[in-house]
Each structure stands twice: as structure tokens, then as C-alpha cells.
Amino acid sequence: EVQLVESGGGLVQPGGSLRLSCSASGFTFRGNALHWVRQAPGKGLEYVSAISSNGGSTSYADSVKGRFTISRDNSKNTLYLQMSSLRVEDTAVYYCVKEDRDGYNSFDYWGQGTLVTVSS
Amino acid sequence: QSVLTQPPSVSGAPGQRVTISCTGSGSNIGAGYDVHWYQQLPGTAPKLLIYGNSNRPSGVPDRFSGSKSGTSASLAITGLQAEDEADYYCQSYDSSLRAVFGTGTTVTVL
Numbered sequence: 001e002v003q004l005v006e007s008g009g010g011l012v013q014p015g016g017s018l019r020l021s022c023s024a025s026g027f028t029f030r031g032n033a034l035h036w037v038r039q040a041p042g043k044g045l046e047y048v049s050a051i052s053s054n055g056g057s058t059s060y061a062d063s064v065k066g067r068f069t070i071s072r073d074n075s076k077n078t079l080y081l082q083m084s085s086l087r088v089e090d091t092a093v094y095y096c097v098k099e100d101r102d103g104y105n106s107f108d109y110w111g112q113g114t115l116v117t118v119s120s
Numbered sequence: 121q122s123v124l125t126q127p128p129s130v131s132g133a134p135g136q137r138v139t140i141s142c143t144g145s146g147s148n149i150g151a152g153y154d155v156h157w158y159q160q161l162p163g164t165a166p167k168l169l170i171y172g173n174s175n176r177p178s179g180v181p182d183r184f185s186g187s188k189s190g191t192s193a194s195l196a197i198t199g200l201q202a203e204d205e206a207d208y209y210c211q212s213y214d215s216s217l218r219a220v221f222g223t224g225t226t227v228t229v230l
Contacts (some may be wrong), residue, residue, distance in 0.1 A: 035219065044122055045158075045166065045209050049218040059218050095165055105213065106156040106171035113165055 002026040002109045004096045007113030016086050016118070017099055020098030022079040030054070030074040033099040036081050037105065038092035038116075048094070049081065064090075086118045123148060124210055124222035130199045131228040140225045142182035142193040148220055150191035153213040157186055157195045160207040169208070170195060202229050 008020040020036070036048040049061045049070040058070050069082040074103055100108040106115040132138040142155060143162035145226040149155055157170035170186035173193065183202050183204075185196045193212075197204055 023169050037219070037221075044124075044224040045211075045221040048220065052220070059216070061218065100171065102171075104154055104156070104172040104175075105164075106154070106168055107158070107211070107219075108171070108177065110165040110167070 002098065004098060004109060004111035006094065006096050006114035008052060009094065010115045011103040011117045011119065012086055013120050014086060014088055014118055015083070017084040018086065018088070018116060019075075020081040020083065020094055020096075020116070021082075022116060024077045024096075024098070027098070029077040032101055033105075034072060034079045035072060035099060036079075036098040037095045037097050037107070037110075038090075039095070039113075043092075047082060050099075051079070061095065062093075083116070086116075090120050091118045092097045122223040123214065124221075125214060126208075126210060126222040126225045128223070129226045129228065132197075133230045134200055134202065137196060137198045137201050138200055138227060140195045140210075140227070142195070142222045144191050144212060144220075146191060146194075148191075148214045149188065151215060155186070155188050155193035156211045157184075158211065160195055160209065160216055161209045162206070166209065175206045180192045188225060197227070198227055200227075206227050 003025045005023045014037045022028045024068040035050045051070045072079045095113045096111040125144040158166040159169045173188040174186045206223045
């Protein structure tokens with residue numbers, strides 16, 4: 001059974017930093033691209049960042065570029081999102097998402113999410 | 121920031137058919153990228169409902185169907201049931217190969 005378990009969320013002041021982790025199991029971790037998607041309270045889904053299966057390629061939403069860094073450790077089956085210079089508008093539930101390997105590039109499994117609250 | 125447009129809400133009586141549209145542009149859906157649909161039940165994470173425009177993952181009832189044409193896509197739910205009350209999102213990619221989501225649609229069963 002595929003499992004994605006996020007951790008590291010919490011309350012942080014504007015301008016602060018936080019690192020999210022996503023521990024994965026139930027599939028060949030090094031074989032899949034992974035993403036972070038967020039959802040602000042009462043709002044829709046927003047793409048945040050993506051990383052290729054070997055970590056060699058990354059992409060970011062314009063809203064987080066230069067402030068967030070995605071990475072992965074394939075030896076630990078773990079995905080990370082380092083967030084810095086946090087803003088109030090970064091408040092959201094952050095989901096770790098697995099991309100399928102069938103060539104459709106859909107998001108076939110989602111974690112339960114971790115809440116990040118940026119507030120003074 | 122959503123670049124794919126969906127109606128905010130749709131509703132129907134049990135057993136009826138409802139459709140949700142997803143309108144993009146030539147730089148995403150119209151560029152040939154597949155459209156996927158997700159269902160988000162209240163208080164839970166999204167779940168893949170339709171992938172590759174019209175394919176259902178194992179376990180998804182055949183009441184759900186998807187289609188794509190030009191710069192738009194649609195999700196149809198036939199035989200609407202109470203447990204279908206949820207938020208639905210379409211998703212595709214843009215020319216930078218970044219994922220783009222729809223604005224989301226709330227389905228209400230009357």
C-alpha cells in the first residue's frame with residue numbers, strides 16, 4: 001500500500017523558515033517524480049514545486065521561486081521542502097504528491113497534508 | 121492563481137446527471153496536455169478520479185467519466201449519489217511543464 005506521510009508543519013512568524021518532510025513507502029521511491037501541492041484555508045489547490053525521480057530536475061511556482069527549495073533523499077525514501085522568507089500568504093495545508101509512472105503524469109497518490117501557519 | 125476555470129458549484133438530485141467544465145487555453149489543455157480530475161471529500165486529501173482525460177483508476181465507479189476537446193475538458197457524474205458531495209478539481213500542465221489546477225467545483229446533492 002502506497003503511503004505518503006508529511007511532517008514538519010506548524011506555526012512560524014513571517015520571515016521565518018520551516019522544513020517539511022514526506023516519508024514514503026509502498027512503491028519504488030526512486031522511480032517517481034514527486035510534487036508539493038498546497039491548499040490555503042477554504043481555497044483551491046495550488047502547485048508549489050516538483051522534483052524528478054533522480055532529483056536532477058526541479059521546478060517551482062512563481063509565488064515561491066527563490067524562497068522554497070525542494071529536494072529528495074532516495075536512500076531514505078524522503079521528500080523535503082525547505083521554506084524560507086515565509087509570508088502570511090504561504091499559510092496552507094501542504095500535500096506531498098506522487099506522480100504516476102504510466103506516462104499520464106497524473107497525481108495518483110496524496111499524503112494527508114501538514115498545516116503551515118505563518119502569523120505573528 | 122488558477123489558470124483553469126471551473127464553475128464554482130453544480131447541484132443535482134439523486135440519480136441525476138451533472139457535468140463540470142474545465143476551461144483552459146492554448147498553453148495548457150489546448151497544447152495537448154492531458155487533463156486529470158480529483159475528488160476532495162470534506163476534510164480529506166484529494167483523490168485521483170480520472171486520469172489521461174477519460175481513464176478511471178481501479179475502484180472508481182463507472183458513474184464518473186471524463187472527456188477533453190480543444191482547450192476544455194469535462195467531468196460527468198451520472199446517477200448522482202449522496203456520497204458524491206465533494207469538491208472537484210481538474211488539472212493539466214502548462215508549457216513550462218508545471219502543473220496547473222482548476223478553480224474547483226463544489227457538487228451538492230439536493
